[in-house]
Amino acid sequence: MAARLPLDLDPPVRQLRALLLGVGDRELTAPTPCPGWSVATLLDHLISLAEAFTQAARKGADASGDGPPAPPSAGHLPPHWRSRLPVLLEELATAWQEPAAWRGAARAGGVTMPARELGAVAANELVMHGWDLARATGQDFAADPRVLATLIDFLAAGPPGGTPGFLGPRVRLDPEEDTDLARALSLAGRDPRWRPPRRDVPPAQRHREQPPAARPA
Template sequence: MAARLPLDLDPPVRQLRALLLGVDDRDLTAPTPCPGWSVATLLDHLMRLSEAFAEAARKGADASGDGPPPAPSAAHLSPHWRSRLPVLLEELATAWKEPAAWLGEARAGGVTMPARAMGTVAANELVMHGWDLARATGQDFAADPRVLTTLIDFLAAGPPGGTPGFLGPHVPIDPDEDALPRALALAGRDPHWRPPRVRDVPSAHLHREHPPAARSA
């Protein structure tokens, strides 16, 4: 009988792969719930984290070296992200299907921790950034209830003030909210975040096909 794994990363990976199909080139400069990050910056981060967490599952060398990884950047986003990122996500999910991935310790982003915690962090990154991408591009989002239950327990055990560089402070929320908003709030996100609306420009200032008529003498 196959060993039961602590978490299945397939559901958040499938969700993200579906969301990528809905990203238009015009979306790349759009803001996301991650302060200061555009969609392109978020996609660059997803590529980096997919590689790093897959390598962590394999107990390989930390791709980022001994220090923290470089900051995500829209300028560094691969021009081939549409074909490459789905493959990296699939490789990530596959790597964490191995029971050995969850044993001992794992290292990613310059941090070493118990492998079980590292796998949970990977799942959290996939779910949270999946939601970020969905909100930024106007797409629907649904998370696997079993994954959310694990994430809520994991995030609730963290410091309410957040973890710099990883999680923001807990956002106050009604305790009777559904699992997804609760998980988002524990991860430091505002579940009600929406992209800022472009201010309407008065139509008189948009088009001036004819110069103003000359005043009569």
């Protein structure tokens, strides 16, 4: 009988891969729920975290070295990200399907911790950044309920004020917003109500889009 894993990273990876198909070139400069990050910056971060957490699962060398990873940058996003990122995400999910990935200690982002906790961090990154990408590009998002349940327990154990570089301060929810996804988002320091700012239409385009005035009979 196969050993049961603490978490299955395949559902959030599959959803992220599907969301990537909905990212056009025009969306790369769009803002995301991550302050100061464009979609291109978020994609660059996803490439780095996929590589780092795959190495962590394999108990390999920390891709970021001994210190924290370099800040993500839209300028660093490779031109072939559409073909590269889905493969990296699939390798990440596959690496954490091995029971050995969850044993002992593991290291990513210059931080060493129990592998079970680091696997939960990886799941949180995938879910939260999947939601970030969906909101920024106007796509639907629905997280796996089993993954959400684990993340809620994991995030609830953290400090309410957040963890610098990882989680922001918790966001207060209204009673009608209290779903599992909203709860996980708020515990991770995200506002479930976030929407991208409306882009102003240039005056010339607004003029073109106005219907012609009705002529008097």
